[in-house]
Amino acid sequence: MGLRYSAKPVVAAPFGLTLGGGCEVSMGADRIVAHAELYIGLVEVGVGVIPAGGGCKEMLLRCGDAMQAKFAKIPPQARWAKVIDGGPFPKVQMAFETIAFAKIATSAKEGQEFRYLRPTDKITLSRDTLISEAKQEVLTMAKGYVPPQPADKILVPGRGGFYALKSAIEGFRARNMITEHDAVIVLKLAHVLSGGDRPVAGTVTEQQLLDLEREVFLQLVGMEKSQARMQNMLMTGKPLRN
Numbered sequence: 001m002g003l004r005y006s007a008k009p010v011v012a013a014p015f016g017l018t019l020g021g022g023c024e025v026s027m028g029a030d031r032i033v034a035h036a037e038l039y040i041g042l043v044e045v046g047v048g049v050i051p052a053g054g055g056c057k058e059m060l061l062r063c064g065d066a067m068q069a070k071f072a073k074i075p076p077q078a079r080w081a082k083v084i085d086g087g088p089f090p091k092v093q094m095a096f097e098t099i100a101f102a103k104i105a106t107s108a109k110e111g112q113e114f115r116y117l118r119p120t121d122k123i124t125l126s127r128d129t130l131i132s133e134a135k136q137e138v139l140t141m142a143k144g145y146v147p148p149q150p151a152d153k154i155l156v157p158g159r160g161g162f163y164a165l166k167s168a169i170e171g172f173r174a175r176n177m178i179t180e181h182d183a184v185i186v187l188k189l190a191h192v193l194s195g196g197d198r199p200v201a202g203t204v205t206e207q208q209l210l211d212l213e214r215e216v217f218l219q220l221v222g223m224e225k226s227q228a229r230m231q232n233m234l235m236t237g238k239p240l241r242n
Helices: 022-028 055-072 086-099 108-113 130-141 159-174 180-193 207-221 224-236
Strands: 018-019 029-034 039-041 122-124 154-156 203-204
Touching: 022 039, 022 055, 029 108, 029 130, 029 203, 055 086, 055 154, 055 180, 055 207, 086 154, 086 180, 122 130, 130 207, 159 180, 180 207, 180 224, 207 224
Parallel strands: 018 039, 029 122
Antiparallel strands: 154 203
16 A cells, blocks of 8 residues: 555566565556566465455456446446446456456466556566666656545445355355365455445445455464465465365
8 A cells, every 4th residue: 555655656567477465566556567478366365365465455446447447338328237337246246256266367468357457557578678668667657646545435235245246156166166265265255345244335445445355364364274275385386275
C-alpha cells in the first residue's frame, strides 16, 4: 500500500519467475514494464495460504475494472445488471477463479489477460534494456504526478456471494477436482472476496479487504496441513496436494 499510494510514482520491472509476493509487489506499483517472457501469478494456495500482501484486494479491483470495461461496450437497454460493472458477484467470481486455481501467466501478454498486468502496462522484448526502459517510464510519469486515492466503496456480494462460491467448491470437491485442504483454503478465500460476514451486498474499503486477507492468512498459517505444504515446497520445490 506504501508503493500503491506513494507521493512519487513507482514502476516495477518484473522478469523471469515473479510469483506470489513478487507478483503482489509488482501489482502494487503504478505501472509495470515487464519482460515479454515473464512468468507471473498468485500461487499462494499451493503452499497452503492466500495472497495477503494486497493480492486479493488488488485482483478484486482489477476484475471490477475489467467488468466495467466490458459492460461499458453494451448499450444500457441491453445490460442485464443495473450497475455498469455487472453487480457485486461477477468480479468476485473472476478474482476467485484466478487465485483459487493459482493461474500462472507464461508471458507478459498472458499476464494482461489474467489481470496481473493492466492494459496500460508495457512489455519489452529486451531483457538487457528492461531496467533502463522502466527508469525512463518512471521519469516520464513523475512530471505532474498525482497519487491515486484508495477506493472506499468497493461493492461486494456478502454472504449470498459466499454461499454461491461455497456451492461451487463443494461441487469441485465431490468430483475430486480439489483436495480436502484445497477446499478449506479456497473457502476462506471466498470469505475474503465476498467481503467477510456481511449479511447482504454492500460496500467495503480497501483497508477492510486487507484486514480480511491478513486475518485469513494467519488462520491458515496455523493449520498443520498448510505447514506441511510450506515444508514440502521448501524441501522439494514442488506443491503438496494434501
